[in-house]
Amino acid sequence: MYKRFLNEYGRQYWWPADTSFEVMIGAVMTQNTSWKNVVKAISRLKSCGKLSPVNVDKMTLDELSEIIRPCGYHRNKAQTIKNLVYFLKLYNYNLNQMKQLSISSLRKELLNIKGIGPETADSILLYAFEIPIFVVDSYTRRIFSRIGILAGTEKYSRIQKLFHSLPKSTHLYKEYHALIVKHAKERCKKKPVCSTCCINDLCRKLGVETPFEADEAKKSQL
């Protein structure tokens, strides 16, 4: 799948951000939200010169909330970003200092921050800390359940484990997740399912329904 996606779409060069802090707050802001809205929110932060952990720390919750309004759920997300900055401050805003922790400890610390769940934590670990941890999102579930590899209801950790059977490569995990998002947006939307998907031939090779066939089958059941 990775090879086919890479061949189809090319390298994605994720995460699209200038600093690791921008990666982190972007990961929070994109929760159940289109990336375009996140770009708006981040540029608003940039244009007031507040795109740094120290400056975010200085702002009140309401100030931050108002600036990031375009990304949606802005009250919740402003609080989450505040919680995150509080955590970063404990380590003097120094990522190398946090990296002294074991990977599992660091992950637990991130998950302990209110508003940060598994996907957001892993996005931060992979794209900000450059630690080889695979990010599982709803697109991963959709794509791999459409071709019959997943049911889609498996627990996060189980799906992540599956991808961790691949070589533990930060570069591979970064690009694979990015390619999954790219593919979902272009060819694996909720509806309609594209009939000319680049993984159709792989489905036939595996002897399973193509995404298009699976969709048609579901329709005829109704």
Added chain:
DNA sequence: CGCCAGGGCCATA
């Protein structure tokens, strides 16, 4: 106008 977007928390059973 309705659907959807790179989730997570919380109350409930």
Added chain:
DNA sequence: TATGGCCATGGC
């Protein structure tokens, strides 16, 4: 453990 309601904005 596992659903369901809730959080909010903008693109299409």
